[in-house]
Amino acid sequence: MKKTIKQVVVYGLLSLGAITMLLPFFWMISTAFKTGFESLQTPVTWWPKHLVWENWVNAWYAAPFLRYLINSVIVAAVTTVGQIFTAILAAFAFSKLNFAGKNLLFTILLATMMVPVEMLIIPNFVTLSQFHLINTYGALILPWLGSFFAVFTLRQSFNTIPDQLYYAARIDGASDWQFLWSVLVPNAKSSITAIGLLQVIGSWNSFMWPLIVTNSETMRTLPVGLQAFSTDSGINYPELMAASTFVILPMALLYICFNKYVVAGISNNGLKG
């Protein structure tokens, strides 16, 4: 009896949480079907009176979304691959190699995690503009090729792989490079996937940085492109919500396919991220 009550409470709370999380998505999709007038009406209507399908068509043609999509995909793909690559090398060095100043360097890098991302916007912007990279893929990609969060997470995962495997590989005639790619990386696959997914999602959703470093239509990414719906004459909420759905859809699918890795990636390193 006591057990059933406990279960009811637990599941009740979990359902409440799930509903709270899902409500904005439901609201987004429902608004995408409303007329402009209905979307602003009070009291709110949860379910649109008429399904306005044109919103979706108008939204797609309101801006060059295909271009934005291509940009978003390129930026997400390159930053993710680059970040994983640099993280693998750095995490290997911190986990398995001995070199002078290793702990000091690691501590310094760890301290950089305390610096809020917003603090870096101006210095990064200045640096990139001096390289004349503003409004290029370079500006969208370069700052994200190294992430200490990724290094840290991967180092944790490499640390769980016994040093004896490293010695065994040396004995078997493997260089550090060969050991890294033929032993360490295959054994840390799930962490690497998790880091990659977090970066794909982060890159896909990032707004501030692409907004600041791009100014031409052709360099925009999807989240920045959503601005097209906010004009001087107000915001067209139904079309904005329809477009937002396009933007979120690929990530939602990715998440559904790989959620096991995302959860593992976040819970493994003891950081909530």
Added chain:
Amino acid sequence: MEVTFKHVTLTYPNGSEVLHDMDFEIPSGQLIALLGPSGGGKSTTLNLISGLLQPTSGDVLFGRENVTKQDALQRGVGMVFQNYALYPHMTVLENIMFPMKMAKMPKAKRRQKAIDLAKLVRVESQISKKPAALSGGQQQRVAIARALAKEPNLLLLDEPLSNLDARLRVEMRQEIRRIQQETGVTTIFVTHDQSEAMHIADQIMVLNDGVIQQFAPAQTLYTDPTNQFVASFIGEPALNLIPAQTLADALPAVFGQAAKSVQTLGIRPEAFALQPTDDPFLQARVEVVQEQHFGREQQVQLRLNDQLLEVTDLGPVLALNRPLMTYIKLPYLYGFDERGKRIYPHFNEVPAYDE
């Protein structure tokens, strides 16, 4: 391939000197056991041979070549780690092929060779499994096959049997001996189990506190130990150690000049007899405190002037706690000085033993 250490010392980065002035020469083609208590420096010695560690001072030679400055990659020895260290994401066959892949052997050839090796160590039916799906004994054999794959001149095994049950251990040590004899590879086998060392090795190096106590064939370690540590470490049941005063009256007759410096006596459990023997002997009045039989083994506890001794093979005991005259066979008696060095029997008058 011979392995020679010349005045090798090793100090770990934390400042503790773990090996002190090690000097030895391991002959080619032999199986050598490295025996000693935990923390004695066995693994450290092995890592110095493999090149995973560099000596702080001194030289390591393979044959005539000085390899001190070479790392593990260049030295090319085969090694089996205490926990096997198989690559968990590879199948058994891929594990065995890995060293050959690193050596850039053509794929078909390394596959064939890996299968041959799997047969040699009798895991050919397991080759497509991952290590996690194997028993400890099978993993160990895979580790040996992998170590043999690059045809090393030298095979190092760090307590390879310590995780196995008693029966598998016996089986595996015979297996290792068989493989070593079939391939003729110079092999160094670390263990802290004396009976394992005695059964498997041509010669045993006893290591304690980073110092080689003695390096000799098993029989010599038993009959002719150089010091108190070796005498008490080797032998089952262990040597009885008693203060020299216990037999103060009788000693000058036996030890002569040396009697004054003898501090401790070591008496093997089989030293006592109820009748005078062909060996020279020393008479001692004792009392039998306890007698036990384990199958055909007899174990007796004797009291000799307040000292309790564990004794085997004494012969029929009639009564407990009655004075009894016994004869201590001198070849089974050792005298050690205050630093544990054996001073009786003196080294150039090694007594004859009945084998």
